[in-house]
Amino acid sequence: MDASNRFLILSLEGEGFAIPIASLLEITVPRNIQKDPKLSEVFEGKTAYRGKLIPVVNLKKVLKLAGRAGGGLIVIKSSKGPVGLLVDSSTELFESRDHPAAIPRGILNSSLQYYAGILKNRDGLVLLLNVEGLLP
Amino acid sequence: MMQNFLVFRIGERLFGVRLQGAVEIVSWERPRRVPLSYSYVEGVRDYRGIVRLLGLSRPGPIGFTASDGKAGGNDRSVILLREGDWPFGIIVDAVVKMANLDDAVDDTIDVEGMGAQLVRGVRYEDDQEIILLSFERLFYAG
Numbered sequence: 416m417d418a419s420n421r422f423l424i425l426s427l428e429g430e431g432f433a434i435p436i437a438s439l440l441e442i443t444v445p446r447n448i449q450k451d452p453k454l455s456e457v458f459e460g461k462t463a464y465r466g467k468l469i470p471v472v473n474l475k476k477v478l479k480l481a482g483r484a485g486g487g488l489i490v491i492k493s494s495k496g497p498v499g500l501l502v503d504s505s506t507e508l509f510e511s512r513d514h515p516a517a518i519p520r521g522i523l524n525s526s527l528q529y530y531a532g533i534l535k536n537r538d539g540l541v542l543l544l545n546v547e548g549l550l551p
Numbered sequence: 552m553m554q555n556f557l558v559f560r561i562g563e564r565l566f567g568v569r570l571q572g573a574v575e576i577v578s579w580e581r582p583r584r585v586p587l588s589y590s591y592v593e594g595v596r597d598y599r600g601i602v603r604l605l606g607l608s609r610p611g612p613i614g615f616t617a618s619d620g621k622a623g624g625n626d627r628s629v630i631l632l633r634e635g636d637w638p639f640g641i642i643v644d645a646v647v648k649m650a651n652l653d654d655a656v657d658d659t660i661d662v663e664g665m666g667a668q669l670v671r672g673v674r675y676e677d678d679q680e681i682i683l684l685s686f687e688r689l690f691y692a693g
Contacts, residue, residue: 478586523588540583
């Protein structure tokens with residue numbers, strides 16, 4: 416099975432979300448996040464990653480979920496370079512036999528590009544995040 | 552033209568949808584919520600494919616807030632319907648009956664607290680008001 420069908424399942428306020436393994440660089444815990452007033456409010460600040468400072472996004476703020484910033488940090492690749500995502504936890508590596516189902520129309524404003532599809536795993540439906548669309 | 556409608560209750564209000572578009576009635580299960588979705592979307596569910604679930608009693612520009620506070624609970628049902636290529640479900644408190652009602656669209660009807668694009672018309676049967684719903688304009692607007 417190729418990497419395009421493999422996903423990391425992460426948890427935010429008890430709900431599962433997925434990101435493609437192909438975009439994953441590291442799973443770690445947040446350390447020494449430095450506030451940066453130049454960043455928008457969805458960013459918690461910057462943290463050191465392999466000798467460089469990278470921006471750290473609070474995914475709950477992006478998705479307008481209640482609750483404190485997550486205690487886990489996922490570093491992903493993006494077109495703007497490595498980015499950290501704060502999540503509650505990383506729960507599973509998941510191989511999907513099926514391609515993600517499309518997000519049905521009429522659910523959310525079509526200008527929001529936060530989701531790339533819907534996956535089914537043994538616990539139910541998981542929203543596949545669109546890594547590029549999440550970043551401001 | 553007279554058509555068969557499926558009549559259901561949300562709170563203390565009765566609503567009708569064309570029976571022709573109704574696929575199935577299933578029991579309610581907690582849906583997968585979709586952050587940032589429209590206020591009337593309760594989430595999605597896997598039922599022979601991805602089905603979006605609409606909660607018309609959720610506050611917002613489309614739905615109405617059940618003034619009696621009786622809408623909701625885990626014994627609700629889901630009426631599965633199809634609009635174009637996409638299936639969807641409406642979360643209802645109870646399915647009441649089938650009724651043969653005039654299908655004509657009345658754009659002048661204003662139902663308090665409900666989005667105009669959702670209301671097809673209002674009919675009366677046995678002294679009860681039945682609000683007929685149409686989802687075409689709802690989906691093709693967004």
